[in-house]
Amino acid sequence: MFDTERFIIEVQERPPLYEVKSKEYANQALKAKLWMEIGQEVVAHWADLGPEEKNKAGKFTYYFIS
Template identity: 40%
Template structure:
């Protein structure tokens, strides 16, 4: 019996509590386990005849397979965002199941964070407002010599471009 990956992905997609981190149900462990049992029952024809420890092992196998598919989706999306355009671009290769995994983009988009910049009030002219209207300094408190030189260089270029 070969594993039907397309059916597996489809069954996971129908159960957002397994994959959608923005769903309230995502943190409900009992519901999630129940949904994994449903998926296993659909995927494995002999599910009803299996012993409990075998069922648990197969559920763990399905969860590992899902993690692999989810990680694959993330890696391919990261490759897409880092592909260079123009003459240096390589021909895009066919990626199996990637189209079927597009529903994961909804989950990723709703969970993106704005970074680890701490909001702090500053009278420095290089302060900006973040998306929550907090004053955030553009420059860290302590910079390396390299960082200082880089910023100074960029500021000089910016001034010469404006002139």
């Protein structure tokens, strides 16, 4: 089962993902890195997944919590 509360906490710990007035908000490379960090924290065996599997896991997570 997906841990929505943990996901929210992980996002909240990374303000460049949501603080639009931040200079870092526009930095796409940083945001991609931060989303990868979140993936590592909330998706089991994230490091073992290939790029397509990570993409699917991310989409599943997005649709699951929406």
